[in-house]
Amino acid sequence: MSKRFAVILAAGQGTRMKSKLYKVLHPVCGKPMVEHVIDNISKLRFDQTVTVVGHGAELVKSHMEGRSDFVLQEEQLGTAHAVKQAKELLNGQKGTTLVICGDTPLIKAETMEALLALHNEQGAKATILTAYTNDPDGYGRIIRNQEGMVEKIVEHKDANEAERSVKEINTGTYCFDNVALFDALEQVSNDNAQGEFYLPDVIEILKQRNDIVSAYQAPRFEETLGINDRIALAEAERIMTKRINEEHMRNGVTIKDPNNTYIGADVVIGSDTTILPGTMLQGKTIIGENCLIGPNSEISDSTVGDYTNVRQSVVHDSSIGLKVEIGPFAHIRPEAVIHDEVKIGNFVEVKKSVVGKGSKASHLSYIGDAEIGANVNLGCGSITVNYDGKNKYKTVIEDHAFVGCNANLVAPVTIGKNAFIAAGSTITKDVPGESLSIARAKQVNKENYVKKLSLNN
Known part of the structure; x- marks a missing residue:
């Protein structure tokens, strides 16, 4: 059976949280969001899990010690650059690699398993976890061909009117053929407005090689929510609370x-x-x-x-x-x-x-x-x-x-x-x-005390 690897991206500081606490350590239902991610990964069969840490590295490690290996992204230069830090541990190994962000605590283990299964069934070099939403503004769109295979990912700002009408979006979670992933990462450029190395560029590189790129649509958009600010954190808390309560009610x-x-x-x-x-x-x-x-x-x-x-x-x-x-x-x-x-x-x-x-x-x-x-x-x-x-x-x-x-x-x-x-x-x-x-003072009653007190005044 093919080996499975997981890479958790947990290096960002999360400036939009406006907090001294590093983003992935903000709790959802009493547990840091990155712990939810590794809990779900632990329910599946992975041969090795690697967490990419950066800001607050030691504190993040303390929450995950014994459950993951760690690599350090000293300078945050984009998602492709982050994954590339795992090269020393994973490069050259044959198998499938799941890449998931540490700020996505709502993605269920069952969804990860379905993503991995489709990836293997279709013999893909990359499989994107997508989601359907009625409000796709700001998200990259998944453009499929007539056979239903992924043709490309178009960022919102670059999409034409027809492409912007597409409601299937890229969630930022992927499966890759491990060898193909690290080979393609070497070709990712930072020739863009932000000067960063973006992981979605790997998809385009694989497409140019005529490799199969597939996509699996998550059952619910809410499952793929990435937490970047306190508003999203509160929404994740609401969703997770509902999920936990319903599970207990189903259990009696x-x-x-x-x-x-x-x-x-x-x-x-x-x-x-x-x-x-x-x-x-x-x-x-x-x-x-x-x-x-x-x-x-x-x-x-x-x-x-x-x-x-x-x-x-x-x-x-x-x-x-x-x-x-x-x-x-x-x-x-x-x-x-x-x-x-x-x-x-x-x-x-x-x-x-x-x-x-x-x-x-x-x-x-x-x-x-x-x-x-x-x-x-x-x-x-x-x-x-x-x-x-x-x-x-x-x-x-x-x-x-x-x-x-x-x-x-x-x-x-x-x-x-x-x-x-x-x-x-x-x-x-x-x-x-x-x-x-019995250990109390003896009671003493002084009769006519109030009358004597009033006469003295």
Whole structure:
């Protein structure tokens, strides 16, 4: 079987983005657009992938390390010049090379595969990915002959009236015979207004040799969208969001309002889970089956077990078990581990803590740097006082302990198994198991105080 190679063009700075962030690193649905490109390439069988980097080379590499080889385009002199930088890795090898831009995150793997298949079926030296659009202004037109083969690509500014009426456009993605590609690249000239070396010129060179040049039309124009500015970035976000949401719904997830639900590209959701409006699921998040998420919840880089509800709450970098109730208005901060059947109620914050099975913090509590056992009750206003202004300390609350309302547990401190903490206590020493600890000032009532105060005034 013929070898396959892929060349990703990712060297441009993207000046129209007006950003310090390099163009191909701008995220679409939570992932840099160039990662979407290589993700789709990785779904197919390629023997080698080469990414052409330039501006922000090291940062781009860091997002793709281990998934691609890299070559540097030190000076950006056009698309043909960019592809030519891969010569040292690919020149002379027999096979088919896909050339794709790193700012086209919406092109599906299935479309790439269809492009490659047509290229091989027709024995072409080059195959162009085209698209049909009702508004082709600014795009190069694909001119076909009576047999349907590509005759030429005409740039918009050079097209006559008849050619401008053509609605099939060049998307900038191609397949080439690898040997023919690098041979033709040597003949590409920069004799043009911009003084750059353009990859479409390779098509004309191959046509002059009477080589077969073919074209495959993408199923939808939107799939071929190249992102050059913030307007196109927002459009790509809209298209990708719709695509992701529809895939989850086909897989058995209920999304009540897809237009107001934002799910990242790598998020996994189990069947029969319901996502309510205003919810954002990001990063490497995994949601189990039969969950209820939202409305207006934000979960990133976290796991959520089956039958768990997260209502109007924020969860980051944490693990939540089965049959857990979170919220409303809870904040689960990084490194929290919430075990099964726990309740974290309204205005409760958990940070870098373990909460054991069946425990409850129903409202208005802070749990930080703590290890909470099973079936512990934390009353309203319970606080683990973990920070002395310089260092963080740990609180341990063992199984079946009961912490009354407005209790301060000043770490480092351990509350023993089955212990009781009286409401309003400030605990500074360990509490043995099976004990009741009361640590509050003695109440003093000064009778007739208000009357005496008024007489003195």
